[in-house]
Amino acid sequence: MSLMDKTARSIAEQVRRGELSAVEVVEDAFERISAVDGRPGVLDYGEISDEDKSKVHAFITLTKDRAYQQAQDVDRRVSAGEDPGPLAGVPITVKDIFCVKGTPSTAGSRMLANFVAPYTATPVERLEAAGAITLGKVNLDEFTYGSSSESSAFQPATRNPWHTDYVPGGSSGGSAAAVAAGEGLLSIGTDTGGSIRQPAAFCGVVGLKPTYGRVSRYGLIAFGSSLDCPGPVARNVGDAALMLSVMAGEDRCDSTAATLQVPDYLSSLDKDVRGLRIGISPDYMRIPYPDLQTGEVVVADLPEEIRDAILDAAQALADQGAEIVENVPMPNMSYGIPTYFVISRVEAASNLHRFDGVKYGYRTQSEFSDLREMYRKTRAEGFGLQPKLRILMGMYVSAAQYSEQYYQRALKVRSKIRSDFEAVFDPQGAYRLDTLLTPTTPTTAFKLGDVYGDTVLMQYADQLTVPANHAGIPAISIPGGISSEGLPIGLQFQAPDYREDTLFQVGHAYEQATLDADWRKIKPQVMKFVE
Numbered sequence: 001m002s003l004m005d006k007t008a009r010s011i012a013e014q015v016r017r018g019e020l021s022a023v024e025v026v027e028d029a030f031e032r033i034s035a036v037d038g039r040p041g042v043l044d045y046g047e048i049s050d051e052d053k054s055k056v057h058a059f060i061t062l063t064k065d066r067a068y069q070q071a072q073d074v075d076r077r078v079s080a081g082e083d084p085g086p087l088a089g090v091p092i093t094v095k096d097i098f099c100v101k102g103t104p105s106t107a108g109s110r111m112l113a114n115f116v117a118p119y120t121a122t123p124v125e126r127l128e129a130a131g132a133i134t135l136g137k138v139n140l141d142e143f144t145y146g147s148s149s150e151s152s153a154f155q156p157a158t159r160n161p162w163h164t165d166y167v168p169g170g171s172s173g174g175s176a177a178a179v180a181a182g183e184g185l186l187s188i189g190t191d192t193g194g195s196i197r198q199p200a201a202f203c204g205v206v207g208l209k210p211t212y213g214r215v216s217r218y219g220l221i222a223f224g225s226s227l228d229c230p231g232p233v234a235r236n237v238g239d240a241a242l243m244l245s246v247m248a249g250e251d252r253c254d255s256t257a258a259t260l261q262v263p264d265y266l267s268s269l270d271k272d273v274r275g276l277r278i279g280i281s282p283d284y285m286r287i288p289y290p291d292l293q294t295g296e297v298v299v300a301d302l303p304e305e306i307r308d309a310i311l312d313a314a315q316a317l318a319d320q321g322a323e324i325v326e327n328v329p330m331p332n333m334s335y336g337i338p339t340y341f342v343i344s345r346v347e348a349a350s351n352l353h354r355f356d357g358v359k360y361g362y363r364t365q366s367e368f369s370d371l372r373e374m375y376r377k378t379r380a381e382g383f384g385l386q387p388k389l390r391i392l393m394g395m396y397v398s399a400a401q402y403s404e405q406y407y408q409r410a411l412k413v414r415s416k417i418r419s420d421f422e423a424v425f426d427p428q429g430a431y432r433l434d435t436l437l438t439p440t441t442p443t444t445a446f447k448l449g450d451v452y453g454d455t456v457l458m459q460y461a462d463q464l465t466v467p468a469n470h471a472g473i474p475a476i477s478i479p480g481g482i483s484s485e486g487l488p489i490g491l492q493f494q495a496p497d498y499r500e501d502t503l504f505q506v507g508h509a510y511e512q513a514t515l516d517a518d519w520r521k522i523k524p525q526v527m528k529f530v531e
């Protein structure tokens with residue numbers, strides 16, 4: 001068995017005890033990458049070959065020398081009798097939206113293709129300080145704007161390891177695909193509207209959006225500053241818990257990072273679910289969705305396989321002693337997407353101002369006669385379609401004459417969405433939920449090219465994830481089955497502010513209860529490249 005098929009926890013324990021060298025682990029990781037990944041994403045990619053179509057392409061940059069150096073350092077510390085930390089020797093990948101010192105940090109955009117970060121983002125720094133080994137930077141939608149990873153300027157785009165004709169989801173598609181294919185054991189992603197949970201669901205891995213502020217955003221290239229959350233991607237709940245315990249916590253470089261103490265998340269794995277109140281909401285099972293033929297938004301039931309996965313999970317947890325509370329009303333959840341469309345665009349447009357060809361990143365190579373022309377040409381050439389659309393929309397809905405009608409109104413609706421959660425989680429209220437169980441996504445992974453280019457349809461892929469971003473609450477996606485097409489189905493659990501511990505508790509209990517389920521024996525298609 002390759003070391004890449006083990007859990008991060010067991011690898012770290014063995015490395016810490018000196019039974020396994022970190023260099024050996026890193027060798028196995030690069031071996032797996034060369035078996036399944038194919039060529040990394042580049043700007044000038046030429047033809048996409050049949051060989052390309054069968055591989056994952058999770059990476060933009062491999063940081064091999066840096067990884068071996070880190071691994072040697074871990075091994076040296078173990079032989080000197082020191083403890084390198086709770087992630088000793090665990091190979092990780094980093095979504096290329098985080099700055100990592102001395103490495104290209106591209107955001108999947110031509111605008112930052114030549115940008116080498118002068119410092120490392122706080123959560124990445126903490127992972128490395130705990131002994132984790134960074135293998136490289138993984139692909140994503142340009143500036144994280146998308147749900148399929150197809151909008152990256154670096155192609156070939158990442159493909160779904162379960163079936164390479166399908167997208168891995170997005171925007172943390174490279175993170176989820178790399179973890180699913182065993183190219184590293186953990187990955188750090190970001191979630192603004194669903195970008196950790198949706199690809200985790202599409203790739204059959206665990207993805208957590210922590211409470212807003214639980215993890216520092218310092219060193220993250222910003223999308224929507226009131227929504228962005230860095231978070232873990234892992235193959236099981238316990239590894240995600242370990243990873244969060246390392247990443248989370250206050251940071252003097254980010255004043256929005258919570259000063260609350262970080263609990264011992266690993267201890268919540270041992271708690272059973274007896275008496276835990278788990279809600280199910282019809283508002284997450286029957287939702288407005290664009291009709292694929294006409295484009296018109298109609299209210300429809302989710303696919304039966306997805307609904308069944310939720311009900312089966314609820315049953316499995318009820319068998320363990322949890323109380324299932326049905327018919328939980330979430331009346332404002334369907335406003336999540338329109339509200340997000342407005343708020344996230346305003347914040348994106350504001351955050352993109354800094355890319356002007358002056359401070360860093362791309363500058364037009366062609367002639368210009370004044371500063372404005374330099375800006376115009378730089379942005380026209382440096383940004384892809386999504387940043388351009390988001391700047392236009394963001395400027396429009398926040399303009400003085402429209403702001404009241406759109407942006408200000410969206411902010412009010414956002415607080416209504418939060419009050420839906422407050423009502424059902426209220427310990428004195430009618431529902432008193434510990435967690436709300438829903439599907440993560442309205443569909444399983446879509447085929448490459450099927451949804452890309454249809455901004456509205458693409459946005460609706462986040463319908464079930466985006467309310468948690470508006471509310472700021474934590475939410476996890478965990479694998480909950482395989483569809484008849486052979487594609488993963490994700491279960492989402494949401495909890496009150498800072499109750500990530502409940503998500504780990506319930507997620508782990510579900511994993512344990514379904515350890516022997518037939519669907520867990522099915523492996524991603526790209527495993528055929530691994531003997």
Ligand code: GLN
Pocket residue numbers: 144145146147170171190191192193194195196223344458459462
């Ligand atoms: N798919 C959503 C968007 O395009 C969410 C992206 C994200 O969470 N970063 O905005």
